Amino acid sequence: MDPRYTARRVTVDREAQTLTIVWQDGHRSVFPLDGLRRACPCAACRGHEGTDELPDPALFRVPALMRWEHLRLEPVGHYALRFIWDDGHDTGIYTWRRLRAMCPCDACTQT
Ligand SMILES: [Zn+2]
Numbered sequence: 774m775d776p777r778y779t780a781r782r783v784t785v786d787r788e789a790q791t792l793t794i795v796w797q798d799g800h801r802s803v804f805p806l807d808g809l810r811r812a813c814p815c816a817a818c819r820g821h822e823g824t825d826e827l828p829d830p831a832l833f834r835v836p837a838l839m840r841w842e843h844l845r846l847e848p849v850g851h852y853a854l855r856f857i858w859d860d861g862h863d864t865g866i867y868t869w870r871r872l873r874a875m876c877p878c879d880a881c882t883q884t
């Protein structure tokens with residue numbers, strides 16, 4: 774398995790409203806929860822854009838409109854993570870590859 778797409782640890786900080794993934798290669802991705810909710814890759818949320826397209830990284834920089842207090846995460850096989858949000862939305866399956874590609878840190882968003 775590719776260490777870049779393998780999560781070593783996933784933690785949700787409800788206070789800070791962030792989800793942190795520490796990857797097998799040591800990289801750390803910190804996502805604002807509200808940004809992740811808006812970046813939901815499911816067909817209902819993405820519409821006709823197609824699910825392969827990555828969301829605009831600016832999505833993670835806009836101020837949060839919602840607080841997510843009861844986010845639940847379920848692994849989907851070895852390849853993805855399902856997010857179950859407070860609003861009942863549960864069709865968003867975020868692959869590890871996609872999560873890594875969406876990493877909003879400075880190093881990853883530099884062009
Ligand atoms: Zn969705």
Ligand SMILES: [Zn+2]
Pocket residue numbers: 800801802876877878879880881882
């Ligand atoms: Zn990064």
